[in-house]
Amino acid sequence: MAAQANGHDRDERGGNATLSVIIAARNEEGYIGECLQSLLDQDDSAGPVEVILAANACTDDTAGVAASYRPAFEARGWSLNILDVPEPGKVNALNAADSVATGRALIFLDADVRLDAEILGQLRQVLETGTPRYATGTLEVAPAKTWVTRHYARFWTQLPFVQGGTVGAGLFAVNRVGRGRWDTFPDIISDDTYVRLLFTPDERIEVPARYHWPMVEGFANLVKVRRRQDAGVREIHGLYPGLPANEGKPGVTRSDLLRLFVRMPVSFLVYTSVHIAVRLRSDNTGWSRGR
Structure with a gap:
């Protein structure tokens, strides 16, 4: 298990916020507005919320767009803290x-x-417990703009890993006692996979409410991001060999692939083509978002 040196300090750190929403953003001026608006549109069961946006090395107006939403957050009694x-x-x-x-x-x-x-x-409801908890919402891939991404997403969402729930891509949450499972985020590719695997399947919860996660557009970008994802998984296996035991989800069998091929042959071929392209040159070891 990862270091827990600061866990007790974190548990004692108190503030007015029930929830802290943390957003790491780099050159997201075209997206951050809708993200922040969807936070403002939350119902009252969220309780007091603080949003912390870490705008890192931005060369666009991500911080400026975000700052324009601060009055709306203040009007709701919430805070929006923008870090440069x-x-x-x-x-x-x-x-x-x-x-x-x-x-x-x-x-x-x-x-x-x-x-x-x-x-x-x-998320607040399931995390209000004294035992370690990891939670996420029900992932829904946002409508794709390109034909290839539409078919790739159609196939990907039917894979056992995704159907099994608590994927956590784009959104994951922990309570304070769960946050004690690790110290600072390590310098790795796949921070979301790392955190998810710090919790056993019984400690992970998927709530019914949905979050809408966009998949990258186009064949080349799908290959680029899939290479990064695969490199992230290999990195975790190498650095933290005990963590994959917490996966708790079925792998893809030949019978799964055959069943999906029969149901969606075109989507199967698109997904397989991306998979083959990744295997032809799998030397990506850095972060990439593909857009």
Whole structure:
């Protein structure tokens, strides 16, 4: 298990916020507005919320767009804290925002995700416990703009890993005692996989409310991001060999693939083509969002 050196300090850190929503953003001016609006549209079951946006090495107006929403957050009695993080890197931004968060539960949210109005309240409810908990919403891939991404997403969402729930791509949350499972975020590719595997399947919960996660558009971008994802999984297996035992989800069998091929042959071929392209050159070891 990862270091827990600061766990007791984090449990005692108190503030007015029930939930801290942490967003690491770099050059997200085209997406951050809808993300923040979906937070403002949450129902009252969310309770007091603080939003911490870590704008890291941005060369666009991400911070300026976000700041325009501050009056709306203040009108609701919530806070929006925008951090200017000069160093690039998602992990660096996560650590900067996490270090100032005061909520009893922490929600880590991608800047291009939109939320259903009930999701923060449902996450709050399942995280209000004295035992370690990891939670996420029901993932829904946002409508794709390109033919290839539409078919890839159609196939991907039917895979056992996704159907099994608690995927956590783009949104995951932990309570304070769960946050004690690790110290700072390590400098790795797949922070979301790392955190999810710090919890056993019985400690992970998927709430019914949905969050809408966009998949990258086009064949080349799908290959690029899939390479990064595969590299992230290999990295975790290498650095933290005990964590994959917490996966608790079935792998893809030949019978699964055959069944899906019969149901959606075109989507199967698109997904397989991306998979083959990744295997032809799998040397990507850095972070990439594909857009």
